[in-house]
Amino acid sequence: MADKTGETPVQARCIGDTAIIYASDYLNKLSGERIERECKRQLESGCRALVINFRDTELVNSIGVSILMGVIDASERNNARLIFSDVNGQTANLFELLGLTRHVSVARDETEALSLITPQTNAAGSTTTTT
């Protein structure tokens, strides 16, 4: 759904100092940049871990993937953990092919992703929606 600026909002929620960001059905330049912006915003606001959930993502393109590299860089600069979750087989193959999986962990689902993150994560989280 589009917000006032006409952009589709990026779904995100925080559980303690972990932010979970939900990628849209098509990871391209535009949606990738939105994810990147949201990740950076979460890092600036003190998040120590990021989970990008690809449960809705059916298709990705190379530009979208290249933007994820920027997210990996930003996470490393901020000493934050980055985990991809709910990646479908085709997308996982592409991440593998393009070398992303050497720099980021991939969890089967959100629960596994959270379990991989250190125990400072709060059990109860608040959900926020941002653009």
Place this chain on the structure above:
Amino acid sequence: MTHQRILANVSRDEFVGRDAELRAIVRQASQLVDRRGLIVLAAPGVGGGELLRQAYDQLFVRRGDPVPIHFAFKRSEEAPLDAARRFFQNLLQQYIAYRRVDPSLGDAQMSFHDLLELALPGDYELVSDLIEGFERERAGRDQRDLLQFCLSAPHRLAATGRRVFHLLDCTQLATPSKDENMLAQEVIASITRSDGPTAMAGLRRQLVELIQGPADGQDIGDLIHLERLSDDAARRLIEISTRRHQIETNEPTRDLIVQQMNASPFFINGLIQAARESKTSLTSFLNCQRLYVDELMGGLIDRHFSRIMDSVAPNPQTRKTLLRVLFESASTGAHKSSLWAWKKRLGVDAAEFERIVDALHVQELVNSSAAFIEVNADSYVWMDYLKAHYRVEVAGEGRALVVATTLLETLKRAPQAMARKYRREAALGLRDLLADFNCQRVPASLFHYDRFAALHKGEDPETVDAALDAESDLLRLPQVVYAAGCNAYTTSILCDSERCAVAHGFEAADYTDENEVVWLAVEIETKLEASKELTAEWCDRLAALARESGFERVRLWLVAPEGFSPEACELLNTLAAYGSSRQQVELLTARIESATKEEEESRPNEYEMVIPMAPDAELIAAHTVEQIARRVNFAPEAINQIKTALIEACINAAEHSLSPDRKIYQRFRVENDRLVVTVASRGVVPASLAGHNGEQADAKGEKEDSRRGWGLKLIQTLMDEVEFERVDDGTQLRMTKYFRK
């Protein structure tokens, strides 16, 4: 259906081999919108004038709306004013003849008074006004005004709403004087100004210049190129015409006549007419050649060429010198001499020299270029005339001796001419085959006799075909842009032009210096496998031709009916030359033909779509290809791969092409075992595209720029075959996914 002959010289059934051209002219008469003319560019003697006359007859009988008006410039020197008056009277007379549905009026001798009386009531005022205007201008005694009035008749007719279809025959204007030339241009301009449909015929080396005049480059209309008749059509003409005149012929003599007359309907009809007059049956070579030599020395052939020579060089001394220069040039190996040598020997001033050469060139008796004049030695008739008349008129030999020796020579030549024809018909047609090369992928074994023999020798054709289908080593042919017989390049290779060919082209249709290539192909005559010595000899000859012609990158291709000996194959491999047997060439030809046919035929399993270069538009393409892939039962994983590859291709097109129309053109073709997706866009092709894409697999630690450009790498990984294809503007990516691989 019977056809009434009005202006035509021959009956419709004798006018063979020109059905398509005739239909095009008749159709042109009905053109309401396109005001451009139809231009028939005819080789000499192929019947350009008769084509217009046949069209006139058909239009007269058809009774359509535009009134057909046929005008032919005469070959005799006619004063411009006389020609203009004839043009005026012809227009009125044919108009009235058509309106009264009385073809006999078209060429009857009639006064203006007669015409006025014959005009239909509805046309009376128009005809009366035109005749009065003519008389007024004639009385005014200003010849220029009268001429202008005559030429303005089409425009005056059009101004009254009368639709006229002008058929203008310029084929006899081969050697026009300056005045005739100007008049022709004015007539053409007058007809063109009248805004009706038109058709004009003339010699191909002259007509365009006549129409355009000084305004070079303007759109002159649709062109019909009238070439020599096919051998089959010429044979049919002889059959029909001789049957009608009850002249006996047989198959060998018909073939001989076709070869000797170069399939020219003009000369063929002349010979048949002579046979009819002399009551000679054409059942033996001797009878044919006797008649031919008679025609050469004093009949139609003699009159035809003598008339040209007289108009080209009216001065007897110049004509004699011209005959000598022509004969001596024709006698050299290359049949040519320098322009300078010609000018010096003819001894005429520059303007006269230019006129002579132009006239010979227009008649295609010579081919003149900036530096050389080459006598057209392809025509037996012209060569025989030249030789015989040189001997009589210049060398002063006795006529009887010339007749006798010419007859002997033509008789000796007859079997050779026939043998040449048979060889030509039996030849594989390498030039035509090369001309069809257009980046097709063909089994490489078709160019390597050793491999082919090892794999397929002794197999039945179906098995060979199936094995070739399965062959994974494919050779991509170049795109050939020009192919010609090797005798157009050199005289050092003595071989039928059909058996040795030179083809210029580009690898992968990529128009760059690096990809330019010349294929030199020859069909060797040998009954056994070609030996190493014979193969080496031909490789040397072709290499010499390449050196002589300055070809830098060449590919030699030798064809021997039974293939090559093992030693010869070794030699070919050492020289990186190709060698094929006749069977291989036939298989190759069949594959190229079927590929071309397939391309031309409508494809029920082909889908096309155009998407804008807009955000997410590639998703629409991806969903489309998904639907197509589902229909042919691709596995879900493969479908995703195809979709992703297509998305990447679209992104590449949008990012790299600087496309002027911002569109991406896609084609999805389902073939027997594969889906072929092509993605094309207009615009520039980045030179480094291939390198830029696909090199960086591992992105981490790379700069932002290099993180992009993974598209081609992805595509190559996801699809089975990926290839950039050069197109005229922009680029085209072809991606193939096999159903099971």
